[in-house]
Structure formats: structure tokens, C-alpha cells
Amino acid sequence: MSPTRQDAWSQDEDLLLAEVVLRHIREGGTQLQAFEEVGKQLSRTAAACGFRWNSYVRKQYKSGIELAKKQRKELKKQEVPNEEPYQIEPVIQEQVQTKAVNEGERITFSAVIHFLESLNKQAEGSSGIEEERKRSVEKIKELEKKTYYLAAENERLSKNLKAIEEDYRSLIEIMERARKMVVLQDEDRQQKVKFQMDKNGNLERVEK
Structure with missing residues (x-):
């Protein structure tokens, strides 16, 4: 048996390569970035990672690639542009002045304090929502990762089942x-055998 090549890829390395590439596809990154990231972790060149992906691993994850592309489209639809930071003081002044004008009142220090307190409450509420959103995103990523593995495993088992069915048909x-x-x-042996009656009236077997 020939010795194992030192540059041979293990199953764990193939899994890492697939996971990173699929993540970059899902998040809108490039495959080159994925190859460079895997290369750093495995002490391999990006070119070696790219060759391994295109020559072998990619064929094992066709369904995972399609799923990642579909999720990338969904993420783009759900993305909301981040609001640019704004100056607090002009906004406060404008809103307080508008309220004062509408109510026919003068801008007072207590009105400004009240407005700041309401803004602080809104900020606290937004912070809680942001933390919940981050937790949800992490949970989604973890579920997506499991989905990739299950899709790849399903594809592998389907190929094995097909091979078994073909072997079964061949055996039949x-x-x-x-x-x-x-x-x-x-039938041939039966045709070569005949019987004849001897002198005593008994049947005897005679080969043709």
C-alpha cells in the first residue's frame, strides 16, 4: 500500500473548507477571501485551498451552495441601512421648539429635561431590542450551519443509496x-438420458 501523502486533506479539513466557503457565500463574501481564511488556519496556500474546493469539496456540497445563495438573497432583502448618527442638540432644539410653538409656550429648562428623559427611555428600549436581534442572528447562523451539514449528509446518503440499488439490481x-x-x-442432461427395456422387462437407463 502506498504511503499517505503529507499534503493529503483530511475529512475535518474538508469540512472546515466547506463551512468557511458556504459562510462567505451566505454573507456576500468572495471565495478568495474564504480560501485565504482557511489557508491561515490550516497553514496552506489560498491556491491549494481553492484547488481542493473546485476539484473535490464543491461537488459534495451542491445543495449546500444553493441554500447559501438563497439565504444570501434573503439577507439582502432584510437588510436595513444603518441610520447615520445625528446631532442630538439640533434635534432636541427643533422638536422642543416645534412643541412649544404648537402649544403656544416658551422653551423652558424643564421641557428640555422632560424631552431628554423620554429620549433616554427610547434609547434603553432600542438597546434591548438590539441585543435580542443579535441573539436571534447568532441562533440563525447556528441553525444554518446545522442545515448545511444535514444537506451534505443527505446528499451523501442519497448517492450511497443509489449505488446500493445499482449493486442490488446487478446481483439480481x-x-x-x-x-x-x-x-x-x-434440461440438457435430461435430453441425453433414455430408458430401454431389458430381457426381463425392466427399464434400464441408457446414455445417448
Whole structure:
């Protein structure tokens, strides 16, 4: 048996390569960035990672790639542009002045304090929502990762099942041919045998 090549890829390395590439596809990154990231972790060149992906690993994750592309489209639809930071003081002044004008009142220090307190409450509420959103995103990523592995495993098992079915059909065909050969041989032997009556009136077997 030939010795294992030192640059041979292990199953864990293939899994890492697939995971990183699929993540970059899902998040809108490039495959080159994925190859460079994997290369750093495995002490391999980006070119070696790219060759391994295109020559072997990519074929094992066709369904995972399609899923990642679909999720990338969904993420783009859901993305909301980040609001640019704004100056607090002009906004406060404008809103307080508007309120004062509408109510026919003068801008007072207490009105400004009240407005700041309401802004602070809104900010606290937004912070809680942001933390919940981050947790949800992390959970989604973890579920997506499991989905990739399950999709790849399903694809592998489907190929194995197809191969088993083909082997089974081949075995049935071989058994059928063997059965026919046995039947033909039996018929041939029967045709070569005949019986004749001897002097005493008994039947005796005579080969043709």
C-alpha cells in the first residue's frame, strides 16, 4: 500500500473548507477571501485551498451552495441601512421648539429635561431590542450551519443509496442468469438420458 501523502486533506479539513466557503457565500463574501481564511488556519496556500474546493469539496456540497445563495438573497432583502448618527442638540432644539410653538409656550429648562428623559427611555428600549436581534442572528447562523451539514449528509446518503440499488439490481441479474444456466443444464442432461427395456422387462437407463 502506498504511503499517505503529507499534503493529503483530511475529512475535518474538508469540512472546515466547506463551512468557511458556504459562510462567505451566505454573507456576500468572495471565495478568495474564504480560501485565504482557511489557508491561515490550516497553514496552506489560498491556491491549494481553492484547488481542493473546485476539484473535490464543491461537488459534495451542491445543495449546500444553493441554500447559501438563497439565504444570501434573503439577507439582502432584510437588510436595513444603518441610520447615520445625528446631532442630538439640533434635534432636541427643533422638536422642543416645534412643541412649544404648537402649544403656544416658551422653551423652558424643564421641557428640555422632560424631552431628554423620554429620549433616554427610547434609547434603553432600542438597546434591548438590539441585543435580542443579535441573539436571534447568532441562533440563525447556528441553525444554518446545522442545515448545511444535514444537506451534505443527505446528499451523501442519497448517492450511497443509489449505488446500493445499482449493486442490488446487478446481483439480481447475475442470480437470474445463473438460474437460467442451471435450468438449461438440467434440461440438457435430461435430453441425453433414455430408458430401454431389458430381457426381463425392466427399464434400464441408457446414455445417448
